[in-house]
Amino acid sequence: MNGIFERKTYFGMAVDPIHVGTGGYTLGRVDNPILRDFDGIPKIPGTSIEGTARTYAYFQGAGKNQACAKGKKTKETQPCGNCSLCISFGYATDDHSKQGMAIFSDAKILLFPVASLVGPVWVTSPNKLKELNIPQEATGQNLESEKAILSTHLKQKLEKTGYINFGWLLLQVESTPHNLSADKTLEGGISFKQRGFDKQEIFDRLVIVSDAVLHQIVNSNLEVRTSVSINPETGAAEEGALFTYEAIPRGTILYFTMTYQNPKCFDIESTDLNKVISTVESSFELFEFLGVGGMGTRGFGKLKVVGLDKKYDPITMAQIRANNLREQIKEIDEKLKTAPLVEHAKLQQEKAKKLQLIKESAEEHAKISEIYKSISEKK
């Protein structure tokens, strides 16, 4: 791969409740609300994911020393500045600092599990689906807040009543079911399944509700637990230290997008784009076992990131890459509409470069295909 950057979306399932506090968790806090996005729906901030990923990538063998693991100097040593950990996540030494090649986004809730009379279902909303660039006809734009769009499977179960309930909330079933499935393609022609999210049983139990109703359902169905603070010195419960906390419940499906920049474009020779991607993805493998967010010692935060077994699937990677290039060309075309004339030549040049990359890749793959074809014909 020799593009400028790769953008890749990941899906994950909360295997445990996930708690990411607003102010960082401290023992003995009475109230621990969860961090929320601008739409009022909880999220895991990119900075939490990044910090956790850095540590786990180190556990997986990336990095030369403890300082590389932290990205800043320790008592004994400085970050090396050229291992895959320093390059992917960035670092600071006494005299200089560099930003990482891997850019992390917030992990947002895509599908939220909730109980109904027909058993557990997963809810989502038009805006959530739009954020993921699901083709618009599938997202239920303009859905009224009294109504819900069901899967064909759920619709058959609720044929007689015509309503679906979430706790006390009763919504009218829309006459047309949605067509979301594991095979549904996101923009760029990549399906959920190809990104490792292949649980068709979840899509069979998927309900689209309006954005306002999703907000309501999520916020009234978060895990809220009461716990007792333990005094770290005595090991005993602290008097009066009962506290409550919120968490994203088990079974929630989240997604986040990574942007991987190509070190070559930053004159870095020690690590290439593939190495950046594999360093970060190796860390995601441990999210399922070691968790993300606060209160890991209470068994919180385990997130199973899916699709990591498909990381070397060349067809999916080609689709991702081709789609990224198309997006970049679209962005340039947009800029060309408003950019001052003096910048046009430069933008046109950038665009020509991208078109050239697409052409070169196509030619390369045609050649590879020719080689296999000629072999198979010879038998």
Ligand SMILES: [Zn+2]
């Ligand atoms: Zn290093």
